[in-house]
Amino acid sequence: MTDQPDILQMKGISMEFPGVKALDDVNLSVKRGEIHAICGENGAGKSTLMKILSGVYPHGSYSGDIEYLGEPCAFRTIRDSEERGIVIIHQELALVPYLSIAENIFLGNERARLGVIDWDRAESEAKALLARVGLAEHPRTPIVDIGVGKQQLVEIAKALSKRVELLILDEPTAALNDDDSEHLLSLVRALRDEGVTSIIISHKLGEILSIADSISVLRDGRMIETLDVAGEKVTEERLIRGMVGREMNSRFPTHESHIGEEAFRIENWTVHHPIDAGRVMVDNASLVVHAGEIVGLAGLMGSGRTELAMSIFGRTYGREISGSIYRNGAEVNTHTVGQAVAQGIAYVSEDRKRYGLNLIQSVKENMTVAGLTKVAKRGVIEANAEISVANRLRKELTVKAPTVESQVGKLSGGNQQKVALAKWVFTDPEVLILDEPTRGIDVGAKYEIYTIINGLADQGKAVLVISSELPELIGICDRIYTLSEGRITGDVSRADATQEHLMKLMTKEA
Amino acid sequence: MNSIQESLKHNLRQYGIMAALVLVVVTFNVLTGGRLLWPNNFASLIAQNAYVLILAIGMVMVIVAGHIDLSVGSLVAFIGGVLGWAMYYWHWPWPVAVLLALALGAAVGAWHGFWIAYIRIPAFIVTLAGMLMFRGLAIVIAGFTMAGFDQGFVNISSGALPNFMGYIGGLDVLTMILGIVGVVILIWMQFRARASQIRHGIEPEPMLLLAGKLVVIAAAVLFVTTLLAMSDGGTPIVLVVVGVLIFVYSFVLNRTIFGRHVYAIGGNLNAAILSGINTARTNFLIFVHMGLLAAVAAIVVTSRANAATSTSGQSYELDAIAACFIGGTAVSGGVGRISGAMVGALIMGVLNMGLSIVGVPAAWQQVVKGLVLLAAVALDLVSKQRAKVA
Structure with a gap:
C-alpha cells in the first residue's frame, strides 16, 4: 500500500461552530485504493471533516486546503464533489421511502433524454448495479418494503451509479445486524479490489481493525495519529488509547450516590413501530431505577433506546404499546405527556434542536414552557415571577447567556443543552430520562452536564441516562442496562462495567 | 452609544415597518394635496379598514401557530347574512342579533378547529373547504340583499361617541381626553416594564432610545387624536371596538399561558x-377565536354597508393575511405580533385610500398592493440572511 500515491490530502483544516471549535488544524492523507478508517469519540469531528470533504459545508466556511487527485478543490455543494467522484453516504440514509429502488438510485441523476425519463434504461442499469452490490430485489420495489441492511446497499448502488472513486461511509453498520454488516464490509473490500478508495467512519473498533488498511484517530477536533494497519500490530486497546487519550478520572466529576427506595420501574414493556406495525422496536423490556441512583442505558443506534424512552414518556413514539409502569411501587398511566409530567417524569430529548427547544424563542420562554402553571395565576403569566425563575435556573445550571431574554438559537450547543435540562429541572421531576445528554457538545461543557446530573441524583431524583458513549456511562453511572435489538440484554454494576463487556452485551443477538 | 446602535439593529424590523407607514402616509398626503389627512377622510379611513384590523388580529394568532385561514372572507358574508336575516325577517332587536352573530362565529370556528385539531387535517384544506361552503351558504341566505337596519346598529360603524363634553376651539373634548389618557397609560406601562427589567438584571432599552420612541409615539397618537377631534363626529365607535380588541388580544398573546403555547406550537x-x-x-x-373575530368583522361590515349581501367579504382573507406578513409575521410560524399586523393593515388601508383619492383605477391598486406585499417580505428575508452572515 505504501507505494501508492495519495488520492486525497486535506491540510490544516479548521472549522468553528458558535462556541465550539469542531476541527483544529487537521491533516488527513488517503492513499489511492485503500480503505481508510477514521475513528474517535462522538463529537471528535469525524462527521464534520467528511462533510467538508463532500461539500456539505461549502468552501469558505472552513479554513485549510483540500487536494484531490493532485488538484486543489473548492467544493461549494455536494454536486461539485460528486462530479469529481467523491460520494458520501450519510449516517441517516437519504432515501425516499415511497419511491422505488431504481428511482432512488437515479434520484437527482435521472436516466433521461430531454428531461423525459427513460424507465427501461433506468431499470436495466439499476438491475446491473444491484447485482454488483449483491441485491436480488426487483428495481421497482419501494424502499419501505426492504430492510435497513438492504437500504444501505441501495445507497452504495446509488454511489456506484455516480462513477464513484472515493466513497465515504459514515457509520454504515450502526443500524445493521451482524450478517448485514459482514455483507456490507465484504462489499467494500470487493470495491477496493475494483479500485474504489473508501473512507469509513465507525465506532465499532473490531470492524475497523478487520477492514481498514490505515486508521486515523481524531480527538476533540484534532488529528492525533494515523496508524498503518499493515505495518504495525494495532489492537483495540491501542486505538482506544488514541481516542480517549486522557485519564478517565479527569473527565468525570467524582460522585458517591446515595441510593434509596425504588422510584421507577417498567415491566414487560413492548413497543411496535408506528408505521410498520409488524416491527417490534422494544421487546418485553423491564428495568428499575431507585431514588438517588444514576442508571445507564447503553445501546447502539437502532437498538430501541430512544424508542423505549419516548414510548414511556406520553407514548410519543410507537403503537400497540403494552406493559406496565410503576412509580414508587404503584402502577401509573402515562398515555399523554401531560400525565407523564404529572407523575413526575421528565424526558430530555437526544435531538435538542428538533425535539427539545424552540430556537427562535428566548432562554426564559424555553425554560418555563413545560411548567407555566407554576408562574401563572388563572392562566395569566406573572412576568416578574417568570423572570426570577429563569434567572435562578440560569445560575444553577451555569447557562452562559447574556440575559434570559437571549434567543436560544444563538447559544452554543452546550448551553442549549443546559437550557433543555433547565426546562425539565423546573418541573421538579422525580424521574429524569436523559437521552444522549452530551451529544455534540465540547469536553468542558460535558463535565458541567455531568456535575448537574450528579447534583440531581443527590437531590434524590432517579436518573436514567441513555448514551452510546460507553466511557461516559461507565464514568457516571451506578448501574448500566444494555439494550440490543429492543431487548434488555444485561444489568451491569459499575464495578463490572468495562467497554468490552458492555459492547458484547449491546451486540448480543437473540 | 454602542448599545443604542445595537438596540436599533435588534429592532430594525419593528422600526422599519413604522417608518414605512409614515413614509406611505406622507407620500400620499403630498400626492393628494393634503386631502388624505383631512379630518373626515381620516375618520372614514378607520371605518373603512376596521374589518382588516379585526381579521388580522385573529390571523396573527393563526399564522404564528403555523396555520392559515382562507375562510374568513366567506365567513363575513355568511355571518353577516344570518345577522341581517335575524334583524330583517325575524325583527330581532339588534343587540340580540349581534349576540347571535358572535355565537355563530365561535361555533363556525369550533367547526374548523375540530377538523384541524382533532382530525388533524391541515388548516389550509379545512378552511379552503370552509371558504367554499360558507360562501355558498351566504348566497343561500343573503342572495337577496337585505338593507335598511336600525340606526343603533348602523352607528356601530358609522357613529361616533357622543360629544357630551362639548367643543373647545373646534376640538371634541372627549376625543382629546381619550387620546391624552391613552398616551399617559402607554408611557406609564413602558416605564413600569423598564423598572421590572432593571430589577431582574436585564439590560433595558437605552433611556435615550426609549424616550425618543415615546416622544414619537405620543406625537403620533396626539396628532391622530387631534385629527379625529376635528372630524364631524369625534371618536368613531368602531375605533373603540378595534382598540379594545387589540388591547385584549395583545394581552392574551403576550401574557397568558394560552398565548405562550401559540408561539411554542408555531416555533x-x-x-x-x-x-x-x-x-x-x-x-x-x-x-x-378566529371565528369570533370573523363575526365581529361581519357585524362591522354589515353595519357600515347598512345591508347584508352574499358578495360582501370578498377576498378579505387575503387582505388580513397580507397585513400579517407586511407586519413581520413569519411565514414559517412562531414569530409575529399584533402591533405589527395592525401597522401592516394600516399601510394597506392608506394605500387603498390614497390611490383612490389620486384616482388610480381599482385594477392598478391591486397591482400596487401585490408589489408592496412582495417587497415587504423580500426585505424581511434579505435582512435576516444578512444578519446571519454577519
Whole structure:
C-alpha cells in the first residue's frame, strides 16, 4: 500500500461552530485504493471533516486546503464533489421511502433524454448495479418494503451509479445486524479490489481493525495519529488509547450516590413501530431505577433506546404499546405527556434542536414552557415571577447567556443543552430520562452536564441516562442496562462495567 | 452609544415597518394635496379598514401557530347574512342579533378547529373547504340583499361617541381626553416594564432610545387624536371596538399561558408536544377565536354597508393575511405580533385610500398592493440572511 500515491490530502483544516471549535488544524492523507478508517469519540469531528470533504459545508466556511487527485478543490455543494467522484453516504440514509429502488438510485441523476425519463434504461442499469452490490430485489420495489441492511446497499448502488472513486461511509453498520454488516464490509473490500478508495467512519473498533488498511484517530477536533494497519500490530486497546487519550478520572466529576427506595420501574414493556406495525422496536423490556441512583442505558443506534424512552414518556413514539409502569411501587398511566409530567417524569430529548427547544424563542420562554402553571395565576403569566425563575435556573445550571431574554438559537450547543435540562429541572421531576445528554457538545461543557446530573441524583431524583458513549456511562453511572435489538440484554454494576463487556452485551443477538 | 446602535439593529424590523407607514402616509398626503389627512377622510379611513384590523388580529394568532385561514372572507358574508336575516325577517332587536352573530362565529370556528385539531387535517384544506361552503351558504341566505337596519346598529360603524363634553376651539373634548389618557397609560406601562427589567438584571432599552420612541409615539397618537377631534363626529365607535380588541388580544398573546403555547406550537411543534402542551386544544381554541373575530368583522361590515349581501367579504382573507406578513409575521410560524399586523393593515388601508383619492383605477391598486406585499417580505428575508452572515 505504501507505494501508492495519495488520492486525497486535506491540510490544516479548521472549522468553528458558535462556541465550539469542531476541527483544529487537521491533516488527513488517503492513499489511492485503500480503505481508510477514521475513528474517535462522538463529537471528535469525524462527521464534520467528511462533510467538508463532500461539500456539505461549502468552501469558505472552513479554513485549510483540500487536494484531490493532485488538484486543489473548492467544493461549494455536494454536486461539485460528486462530479469529481467523491460520494458520501450519510449516517441517516437519504432515501425516499415511497419511491422505488431504481428511482432512488437515479434520484437527482435521472436516466433521461430531454428531461423525459427513460424507465427501461433506468431499470436495466439499476438491475446491473444491484447485482454488483449483491441485491436480488426487483428495481421497482419501494424502499419501505426492504430492510435497513438492504437500504444501505441501495445507497452504495446509488454511489456506484455516480462513477464513484472515493466513497465515504459514515457509520454504515450502526443500524445493521451482524450478517448485514459482514455483507456490507465484504462489499467494500470487493470495491477496493475494483479500485474504489473508501473512507469509513465507525465506532465499532473490531470492524475497523478487520477492514481498514490505515486508521486515523481524531480527538476533540484534532488529528492525533494515523496508524498503518499493515505495518504495525494495532489492537483495540491501542486505538482506544488514541481516542480517549486522557485519564478517565479527569473527565468525570467524582460522585458517591446515595441510593434509596425504588422510584421507577417498567415491566414487560413492548413497543411496535408506528408505521410498520409488524416491527417490534422494544421487546418485553423491564428495568428499575431507585431514588438517588444514576442508571445507564447503553445501546447502539437502532437498538430501541430512544424508542423505549419516548414510548414511556406520553407514548410519543410507537403503537400497540403494552406493559406496565410503576412509580414508587404503584402502577401509573402515562398515555399523554401531560400525565407523564404529572407523575413526575421528565424526558430530555437526544435531538435538542428538533425535539427539545424552540430556537427562535428566548432562554426564559424555553425554560418555563413545560411548567407555566407554576408562574401563572388563572392562566395569566406573572412576568416578574417568570423572570426570577429563569434567572435562578440560569445560575444553577451555569447557562452562559447574556440575559434570559437571549434567543436560544444563538447559544452554543452546550448551553442549549443546559437550557433543555433547565426546562425539565423546573418541573421538579422525580424521574429524569436523559437521552444522549452530551451529544455534540465540547469536553468542558460535558463535565458541567455531568456535575448537574450528579447534583440531581443527590437531590434524590432517579436518573436514567441513555448514551452510546460507553466511557461516559461507565464514568457516571451506578448501574448500566444494555439494550440490543429492543431487548434488555444485561444489568451491569459499575464495578463490572468495562467497554468490552458492555459492547458484547449491546451486540448480543437473540 | 454602542448599545443604542445595537438596540436599533435588534429592532430594525419593528422600526422599519413604522417608518414605512409614515413614509406611505406622507407620500400620499403630498400626492393628494393634503386631502388624505383631512379630518373626515381620516375618520372614514378607520371605518373603512376596521374589518382588516379585526381579521388580522385573529390571523396573527393563526399564522404564528403555523396555520392559515382562507375562510374568513366567506365567513363575513355568511355571518353577516344570518345577522341581517335575524334583524330583517325575524325583527330581532339588534343587540340580540349581534349576540347571535358572535355565537355563530365561535361555533363556525369550533367547526374548523375540530377538523384541524382533532382530525388533524391541515388548516389550509379545512378552511379552503370552509371558504367554499360558507360562501355558498351566504348566497343561500343573503342572495337577496337585505338593507335598511336600525340606526343603533348602523352607528356601530358609522357613529361616533357622543360629544357630551362639548367643543373647545373646534376640538371634541372627549376625543382629546381619550387620546391624552391613552398616551399617559402607554408611557406609564413602558416605564413600569423598564423598572421590572432593571430589577431582574436585564439590560433595558437605552433611556435615550426609549424616550425618543415615546416622544414619537405620543406625537403620533396626539396628532391622530387631534385629527379625529376635528372630524364631524369625534371618536368613531368602531375605533373603540378595534382598540379594545387589540388591547385584549395583545394581552392574551403576550401574557397568558394560552398565548405562550401559540408561539411554542408555531416555533417547534415537536418540542411543544414533548413539553406536555395540549396542542390539540390550543389549535382548537385558536380557530374559535378566529371565528369570533370573523363575526365581529361581519357585524362591522354589515353595519357600515347598512345591508347584508352574499358578495360582501370578498377576498378579505387575503387582505388580513397580507397585513400579517407586511407586519413581520413569519411565514414559517412562531414569530409575529399584533402591533405589527395592525401597522401592516394600516399601510394597506392608506394605500387603498390614497390611490383612490389620486384616482388610480381599482385594477392598478391591486397591482400596487401585490408589489408592496412582495417587497415587504423580500426585505424581511434579505435582512435576516444578512444578519446571519454577519
